[in-house]
Amino acid sequence: xxxxxxxxxxxxxxxxxxxxxxxxxxxxxxxxxxxxxxxxxxxxxxxxxxxxxxxxxxxxxxxxxxxxxxxxxxxxxxxxxxxxxxxxxxxxxxxxxxxxxxxxxxxxxxxxxxxxxxxxxxxxxxxxxxxxxxxxxxxxxxxxxxxxxxxxxxxxxxxxxxxxxxxxxxxxxxxxxxxxxxxxxxxxxxxxxxxxxxxxxxxxxxxxxxxxxxxxxxxxxxxxxxxxxxxxxxxxxxxxxxxxxxxxxxxxxxxxxxxxxxxx
Amino acid sequence: xxxxxxxxxxxxxxxxxxxxxxxxxxxxxxxxxxxxxxxxxxxxxxxxxxxxxxxxxxxxxxxxxxxxxxxxxxxxxxxxxxxxxxxxxxxxxxxxxxxxxxxxxxxxxxxxxxxxxxxxxxxxxxxxxxxxxxxxxxxxxxxxxxxxxxxxxxxxxxxxxxxxxxxxxx
Numbered sequence: 001x002x003x004x005x006x007x008x009x010x011x012x013x014x015x016x017x018x019x020x021x022x023x024x025x026x027x028x029x030x031x032x033x034x035x036x037x038x039x040x041x042x043x044x045x046x047x048x049x050x051x052x053x054x055x056x057x058x059x060x061x062x063x064x065x066x067x068x069x070x071x072x073x074x075x076x077x078x079x080x081x082x083x084x085x086x087x088x089x090x091x092x093x094x095x096x097x098x099x100x101x102x103x104x105x106x107x108x109x110x111x112x113x114x115x116x117x118x119x120x121x122x123x124x125x126x127x128x129x130x131x132x133x134x135x136x137x138x139x140x141x142x143x144x145x146x147x148x149x150x151x152x153x154x155x156x157x158x159x160x161x162x163x164x165x166x167x168x169x170x171x172x173x174x175x176x177x178x179x180x181x182x183x184x185x186x187x188x189x190x191x192x193x194x195x196x197x198x199x200x201x202x203x204x205x206x207x208x209x210x211x212x213x214x215x216x217x218x219x220x221x222x223x224x225x226x227x228x229x230x231x232x233x234x235x236x237x238x239x240x241x242x243x244x245x246x247x248x249x250x251x252x253x254x255x256x257x258x259x260x261x262x263x264x
Numbered sequence: 265x266x267x268x269x270x271x272x273x274x275x276x277x278x279x280x281x282x283x284x285x286x287x288x289x290x291x292x293x294x295x296x297x298x299x300x301x302x303x304x305x306x307x308x309x310x311x312x313x314x315x316x317x318x319x320x321x322x323x324x325x326x327x328x329x330x331x332x333x334x335x336x337x338x339x340x341x342x343x344x345x346x347x348x349x350x351x352x353x354x355x356x357x358x359x360x361x362x363x364x365x366x367x368x369x370x371x372x373x374x375x376x377x378x379x380x381x382x383x384x385x386x387x388x389x390x391x392x393x394x395x396x397x398x399x400x401x402x403x404x405x406x407x408x409x410x411x412x413x414x415x416x417x418x419x420x421x422x423x424x425x426x427x428x429x430x431x432x433x434x
Binding site: 009010013014017019041044045048051052053055056057059060062064065067069071072073074124127128134222224225226 | 269272273276277278280281284285294297298299301302303305306307328331332335368369383384386387388390392393408411412415416418419422
């Protein structure tokens with residue numbers, strides 16, 4: 001509690017910001033009457049607040065951009081980015097090309113747009129995959145729990161924990177060698193991360209977990225602060241391929257991953 | 265729309281305002297808000313009903329910003345884009361009120377990021393000091409000293425600017 005004898009800096013700011021109760025406010029005002037220098041500061045600080053509102057309050061009057069609203073209402077699972085509709089249709093086209101390339105056309109096209117619950121699940125799934133990517137690719141000493149020279153053990157172990165037979169896609173043809181993997185937790189659910197490395201040291205990850213009954217989806221793309229992911233659900237697994245790359249570059253690798261998984 | 269989604273949507277204009285003031289670029293700011301909302305939706309189960317949605321969302325925004333700033337730290341060209349340069353050229357000689365307003369925007373840029381965050385959360389967004397401390401994950405004392413130093417510094421810069429002879433040629 002402040003008395004008029006001892007008003008400190010924090011009280012003065014609280015006075016500026018209207019965070020004092022009426023009694024405290026009176027104390028500060030009485031004190032300021034005798035301290036003109038501090039009173040001048042208070043005046044200047046109040047003016048700062050007013051000017052901040054003068055400059056930035058116009059933002060409050062702007063309509064919320066639809067892509068921001070869509071994230072909250074869950075109307076779209078992927079972030080459209082600035083390219084908007086063009087980007088989304090490009091993705092559909094790209095997904096169709098993958099289908100033709102891999103020959104997995106049957107049924108997949110029939111799924112059409114996924115139901116909203118599936119979409120929401122997928123969005124948080126990509127979020128988890130990207131989070132795990134950020135955490136572990138930076139690791140120098142322990143990027144993986146089990147290195148790739150024990151691939152059989154790695155795959156058997158992760159398959160056992162995921163409860164479904166896991167396959168590590170072969171990405172050698174696009175320049176990435178498997179360096180290993182680790183077990184992660186997504187909520188209470190086990191998930192696996194496989195890490196691949198390019199000759200120049202660049203790393204990408206494949207994040208996998210049981211699909212939990214979600215219906216198959218086409219490729220979806222999400223990009224967040226320099227890291228991008230393609231993610232999809234196929235049969236028993238939900239996959240996300242995560243890399244610090246642009247869409248087109250990542251697409252080539254996603255195609256390879258999908259095609260390799262599909263052939264086995 | 266669910267209540268919880270309504271609560272989030274209600275905060276979007278405020279998140280956008282803070283992000284714009286912090287980053288000084290509308291597109292970069294909306295990108296940050298987009299990251300924040302995506303993250304929030306992904307961890308909606310962590311939000312306690314009845315708790316403060318504003319501080320929860322601002323905390324997420326802050327963390328996303330810290331993470332991206334860290335990643336961009338070695339690419340200063342990406343963070344140093346000041347829209348003021350463009351405004352400066354596009355703006356005609358103006359009345360003094362407008363001039364003061366714009367100078368505060370420029371003065372803000374001269375604060376350390378730490379100080380700018382506190383000054384904006386408190387002075388623009390009207391967060392209680394305890395809320396600002398929560399958002400920035402700092403002790404209350406640190407928030408108060410950053411607020412104090414930030415405001416002092418802003419005042420010094422503005423005073424300098426008002427000194428005849430030192431005023432910039434527009």
